[in-house]
Amino acid sequence: xxxxxxxxxxxxxxxxxxxxxxxxxxxxxxxxxxxxxxxxxxxxxxxxxxxxxxxxxxxxxxxxxxxxxxxxxxxxxxxxxxxxxxxxxxxxxxxxxxxxxxxxxxxxxxxxxxxxxxxxxxxxxxxxxxxxxxxxxxxxxxxxxxxxxxxxxxxxxxxxxxxxxxxxxxxxxxxx
Amino acid sequence: xxxxxxxxxxxxxxxxxxxxxxxxxxxxxxxxxxxxxxxxxxxxxxxxxxxxxxxxxxxxxxxxxxxxxxxxxxxxxxxxxxxxxxxxxxxxxxxxxxxxxxxxxxxxxxxxxxxxxxxxxxxxxxxxxxxxxxxxxxxxxxxxxxxxxxxxxxxxxxxxxxxxxxxxxxxxxxxxxxxxxxxxxxxxxxxxxxxxxxxxxxxxxxxxxxxxxxxxxxxxxxxxxxxxxxxxxxxxxxxxxxxxxxxxxxxxxxxxxxxxxxxxxxxxxxxxxxxxxxxxxxxxxxxxxxxxxxxxxxxxxxxxx
Numbered sequence: 202x203x204x205x206x207x208x209x210x211x212x213x214x215x216x217x218x219x220x221x222x223x224x225x226x227x228x229x230x231x232x233x234x235x236x237x238x239x240x241x242x243x244x245x246x247x248x249x250x251x252x253x254x255x256x257x258x259x260x261x262x263x264x265x266x267x268x269x270x271x272x273x274x275x276x277x278x279x280x281x282x283x284x285x286x287x288x289x290x291x292x293x294x295x296x297x298x299x300x301x302x303x304x305x306x307x308x309x310x311x312x313x314x315x316x317x318x319x320x321x322x323x324x325x326x327x328x329x330x331x332x333x334x335x336x337x338x339x340x341x342x343x344x345x346x347x348x349x350x351x352x353x354x355x356x357x358x359x360x361x362x363x364x365x366x367x368x369x370x371x372x373x374x375x376x377x
Numbered sequence: 378x379x380x381x382x383x384x385x386x387x388x389x390x391x392x393x394x395x396x397x398x399x400x401x402x403x404x405x406x407x408x409x410x411x412x413x414x415x416x417x418x419x420x421x422x423x424x425x426x427x428x429x430x431x432x433x434x435x436x437x438x439x440x441x442x443x444x445x446x447x448x449x450x451x452x453x454x455x456x457x458x459x460x461x462x463x464x465x466x467x468x469x470x471x472x473x474x475x476x477x478x479x480x481x482x483x484x485x486x487x488x489x490x491x492x493x494x495x496x497x498x499x500x501x502x503x504x505x506x507x508x509x510x511x512x513x514x515x516x517x518x519x520x521x522x523x524x525x526x527x528x529x530x531x532x533x534x535x536x537x538x539x540x541x542x543x544x545x546x547x548x549x550x551x552x553x554x555x556x557x558x559x560x561x562x563x564x565x566x567x568x569x570x571x572x573x574x575x576x577x578x579x580x581x582x583x584x585x586x587x588x589x590x591x592x593x594x595x596x597x598x599x600x601x602x603x604x605x606x607x608x609x610x611x612x613x614x615x616x617x618x619x620x621x622x623x624x625x626x627x628x629x630x631x632x633x634x635x636x637x638x639x640x641x642x643x644x645x646x647x648x649x650x651x652x653x654x655x656x657x658x659x660x661x662x663x664x665x666x667x668x669x670x671x672x673x674x675x676x677x678x679x680x681x682x
Contacts (some may be wrong), residue, residue, distance in 0.1 A: 288414075296407060
């Protein structure tokens with residue numbers, strides 16, 4: 202009797218841990234996704250900011266499962282993997298996260314179009330911040346075209362990734 | 378068992394209790410600190426980067442395979458649609474290349490004869506390692522590739538990386554099974570170049586655009602767009618004579634290089650194993666010193682005898 206209860210207890214806790222880390226794992230997966238050489242297919246070298254979409258989605262729907270330090274490590278992972286300035290993506294993702302969390306009560310329950318629009322605004326803002334930081338970092342005014350390209354591509358792909366995150370949320374996460 | 382989890386709970390609970398605002402400030406502060414530290418001492422994190430890259434490489438390798446297949450499928454479609462034009466273009470090109478082949482063979486013969494005549498020391502041969510691009514930089518401000526060749530495949534830091542068209546970049550970090558290649562369009566890329574015919578020397582500087590800038594050109598050097606650009610081999614990093622691109626002038630009148638290799642089309646690359654005469658010299662110098670000493674000694678002994 203007690204064996205069974207211990208087992209279910211363990212299973213329950215494992216499930217809790219799985220749920221608590223899943224959004225973070227999804228975000229890390231998105232970082233890897235954005236590193237894939239899609240340029241080979243599309244003929245454009247700019248990768249969509251998949252991880253930004255993940256941070257946006259989880260900040261909006263489950264900020265309890267995507268705390269600031271998870272956002273930080275998502276960014277840090279991308280910084281380490283991409284070979285760019287360390288701290289850049291973590292800062293960018295934290296900015297996006299802060300923006301969404303502060304406004305999330307307004308967006309919860311809104312139609313998808315409003316959410317998509319909000320993602321567009323956040324993407325534009327954080328990309329501008331990134332442009333500013335990178336320009337300062339290299340002491341060189343960067344061309345705006347790469348970030349315009351990345352923002353547009355990310356905006357265009359958000360509905361698909363949003364669908365994917367929604368599926369993950371419904372399939373694997375229990376409702377709070 | 379449940380006790381252990383209880384302990385974990387007890388440890389994580391106060392951690393989770395830290396207010397959202399405080400952890401936000403902490404994390405943003407940490408990011409800024411990393412940015413500043415990375416700006417000042419970039420090499421501090423080299424090992425961490427290598428570890429993360431090495432750990433992710435197998436996943437990238439796995440996931441990039443279907444991407445590669447997709448690419449082949451797309452380019453196959455492209456080929457199919459342009460098969461008529463492509464055929465005609467190739468016929469023309471073939472006719473032209475056959476003429477060049479005759480010229481090249483003749484030149485090779487002359488060259489061999491002259492080299493034999495002058496007893497020229499041929500440069501060290503270049504070996505190569507073929508690798509597949511399994512990842513790119515994933516951001517708008519970094520231009521780098523991750524390729525699936527590492528230390529075990531004899532990849533090494535500083536090796537030039539080319540594709541079938543021309544120079545792609547050079548290896549900046551090597552893990553056991555993967556390496557990072559800094560592309561010529563990256564902000565940190567500096568490639569010593571030389572121009573065809575004129576032999577003017579300059580440096581090709583990446584500026585995040587598809588067409589790297591030409592800088593440090595001599596004041597009196599006049600360049601005309603359309604000239605071929607090859608690596609000069611100065612600075613002892615890249616082998617000389619690798620095709621890079623052609624000179625173009627942009628709208629603002631700046632001279633740039635239009636690279637032969639198209640970043641977005643690169644899927645397989647070659648890492649060049651090139652031993653610099655410098656490197657050889659250092660080892661060779663010691664040997665010759667030894668020989669000379671030996672000679673002197675033998676001379677001395679000969680003299681004594």
